Amino acid sequence: MEPAQRIAELETALATAERQLIESYPMASLGRLLAGIVHEINTPIGSIVSNNEVSARSLEMVRAKLRESAETGTPPPPKVLDVLDTLVSLSAVDRMACDRILSVIRGLKTHSRLGESDVRAASLPELIVGALKLACSEYKRRVKVETDFAALPDVECYPSQLSQVLLNLIVNAAQAIEGEGVIRLSTRQAGGMAEIEIADTGRGMTPEQQAKVFQQGFTTKPPGLGTGLGLSISHDIVVNQHKGSIEFESEPGKGTVFRIRVPFTQPKP
Numbered sequence: 156m157e158p159a160q161r162i163a164e165l166e167t168a169l170a171t172a173e174r175q176l177i178e179s180y181p182m183a184s185l186g187r188l189l190a191g192i193v194h195e196i197n198t199p200i201g202s203i204v205s206n207n208e209v210s211a212r213s214l215e216m217v218r219a220k221l222r223e224s225a226e227t228g229t230p231p232p233p234k235v236l237d238v239l240d241t242l243v244s245l246s247a248v249d250r251m252a253c254d255r256i257l258s259v260i261r262g263l264k265t266h267s268r269l270g271e272s273d274v275r276a277a278s279l280p281e282l283i284v285g286a287l288k289l290a291c292s293e294y295k296r297r298v299k300v301e302t303d304f305a306a307l308p309d310v311e312c313y314p315s316q317l318s319q320v321l322l323n324l325i326v327n328a329a330q331a332i333e334g335e336g337v338i339r340l341s342t343r344q345a346g347g348m349a350e351i352e353i354a355d356t357g358r359g360m361t362p363e364q365q366a367k368v369f370q371q372g373f374t375t376k377p378p379g380l381g382t383g384l385g386l387s388i389s390h391d392i393v394v395n396q397h398k399g400s401i402e403f404e405s406e407p408g409k410g411t412v413f414r415i416r417v418p419f420t421q422p423k424p
């Protein structure tokens with residue numbers, strides 16, 4: 156789809172969502188819902204902005220090389236092709252980021268109880284890899300990511316909502332790591348459920364912080380970085396929407412492991 160067409164679609168979706176919201180929500184919960192939307196589109200937009208900077212620099216570089224080769228009558232250096240490959244893969248990530256934003260906006264329909272039937276079977280490793288690409292601008296080269304995906308049947312779920320949970324947990328893990336560290340993601344079958352673990356070597360949490368993590372608005376991050384909504388939204392999605400569980404273990408100075416379990420099938424609506 157052409158970028159202009161995507162933007163037009165996005166604008167229409169936004170206008171529709173805004174109208175639905177205003178019609179169906181009292182003011183206080185409207186504010187909370189809008190804060191949630193801003194929270195969920197923040198990371199994909201961050202990813203697009205950061206890719207855009209790289210793209211702009213790369214295009215400058217390609218132009219300079221092509222101009223040089225035109226002026227000197229020599230073929231352009233092979234490096235130009237590498238740069239073009241990078242640009243192609245960046246645009247694939249941008250496309251995913253746009254899809255994420257669109258799906259958040261479509262998700263508003265679910266909130267306003269218009270379309271709750273988009274349960275489908277999804278591959279958890281695929282959802283994780285997608286979320287990692289979007290969170291990339293949070294961790295860049297600073298954090299090493301390790302994955303260990305055990306063979307797992309597809310899971311019936313609301314894929315876009317589970318992606319949102321994964322993105323929240325990965326961004327939290329990356330933000331908990333000062334300087335260098337490791338995020339380890341794994342999947343397995345446990346207790347008849349599909350299990351995902353997200354472990355980080357970050358700063359961990361004190362017992363006081365651990366008691367509050369799922370509370371709406373609890374954050375230890377500076378304003379602008381944290382709104383304290385990520386885990387309360389994630390808890391709601393896993394526990395209420397998917398009848399699963401979300402728990403964690405954390406040790407100050409050592410790191411944190413979040414563990415999500417979701418059933419393989421969802422009740423038919």
Ligand SMILES: Nc1ncnc2c1ncn2[C@@H]1O[C@H](COP(=O)(O)OP(=O)(O)OP(=O)(O)O)[C@@H](O)[C@H]1O
Nearest residue numbers: 327328331359374375376381382383384385386411
């Ligand atoms: N992996 C982690 N390691 C250490 N602390 C964490 C981790 N995940 C969450 N926390 C703590 O829990 C708090 C709440 O997390 P939550 O995701 O709900 O909000 P936030 O990350 O602060 O802000 P937001 O997600 O809205 O941008 C964080 O501020 C942080 O103190």
Ligand SMILES: [Mg+2]
Nearest residue numbers: 323327385386
């Ligand atoms: Mg968070």
